[in-house]
Amino acid sequence: MHCTRNITNDIVYLGGSDRRLALFENVFPIPNGVSYNAYLIKDEKTALLDTVDKSVSELFFENLEFALDGKALDYVVVNHMEPDHCATLGEVILRYPQVKIVCNAKTLTMIKQFFTFDADERCQIVKEGESLTLGKHTLQFYMAPMVHWPEVMVTYDTADKVLFSADAFGTFGALGGAIFADECGYPQKGFDEARRYYSNIVGKYGMQTLSLLKKASGLDIAYVCPLHGPIWRKDIGAFVEKYQLWGAYEPEEKGVLIAYASVYGGTQNAAEILASKLADAGVTNLAMYDVSVTDPSYIVSEAFRFSHIVFASTTYNNGIFCNMETLLHDLAAHALKNRTVGIIQNGSWAPQSGKLMREIIGSMQNMQILDACVNLRSTVKPENLTEIDALCEAIAADF
Ligand code: FEO
Secondary structure, three states: OOOOEEOOOOEEEOOEEEOOOOEEOOOEEOOOOEEEOOEEEEOOOEEEEOOOOHHHHHHHHHHHHHHHOOOOOOEEEOOOOOHHHHOOHHHHHHHOOOOEEEEOHHHHHHHHHHOOOOHHHHEEEOOOOOEEEOOOOEEEEEEOOOOOOOOOEEEEEOOOOEEEEEOOOOOOEOOEOEOEHHHOOOOOOOOHHHHHHHHHHHHHHHHHHHHHHHHHHOOOOOEEEEOOOOEEOOOHHHHHHHHHHHHOOOOOEEEEEEEEEOOOOHHHHHHHHHHHHHHHOOOOOEEEEEOOOOOHHHHHHHHHHEEEEEEEEEEEOOEEOHHHHHHHHHHHHOOOOOEEEEEEEEOOOOOOHHHHHHHHHHOOOOEEEEEEEEEEEOEOOHHHHHHHHHHHHHHHOOO
């Protein structure tokens, strides 16, 4: 049976949530599930804004049929061609054979890659700033390349002042009944799952995200309808402020993230001692993670949040401990920059991790690596306490 909600008189939410999927994009844990959002505008002409992932297709088609209420489906706008939003595009065409696909030229190429139907005769190509009138509602199209794929565009409805923002402003987590951010406890509950979504999915493309924000700043927006997570109709500015920081790779908070890789506890001990000394020095905005326990996506998100990061790793196979190496490559791949970094290395016979971590971090832009570093030989010794004090002092000097 259908399960829809109205966003405005003419705009209906048709999406669904997957609470069974373990890994989004087969890599990111989603313990609270994920929603795949799609929207229908009902006017003289009807327009579907994106489709959904296969996992929620049954509910989506019931919702679509119910929301159309016997009307024809005239258009399907494809803002993003990634299969979590387009897997059901082929079936939309089978069920509604008269429907026109509204997309840009890059999307058309991708439709041909993913599907075998005759896309050329089916697609109506739109360019930057062009519009499509449905009756009372006029849709304007703005390109948003690399937020998160090259073909991405966003659609603005001038009648109800709705921005259909594609992956931008998305959030991990299933929706259940409450689909508006203000019904789900935002912004009071914080932006952790929005940041984890942004930093891991779109994080590499900060410049492109800022370009989109600039375009959007010229629009009068009452609703932001992303492809994942809740719809924003209140406190939109609070979310935009976060996006400005994330897109510019500016930390949200002055604080210290400590990520450690420890096999027999010596490196962890040093990390714990450093954290205690920092707290004693008044630096209490701290978060500590064992890279073997916490999935990198959470630590990447925390790295986007904090101003200072300490990486502590044992040497392993004459290199960086594997999980720490993965984390560092992940951070470099997501183009993190503008952070102050401290290093703790351990090595029982041939310490290498400090030098190698420094090389990876040094390849990232505007990362200030502190001179004070800690060099452990298996366990923390008195001389290491002096080094930890120096590292603590160097960090605390910034607070
Ligand atoms: Fe939710 Fe880039 O797809």
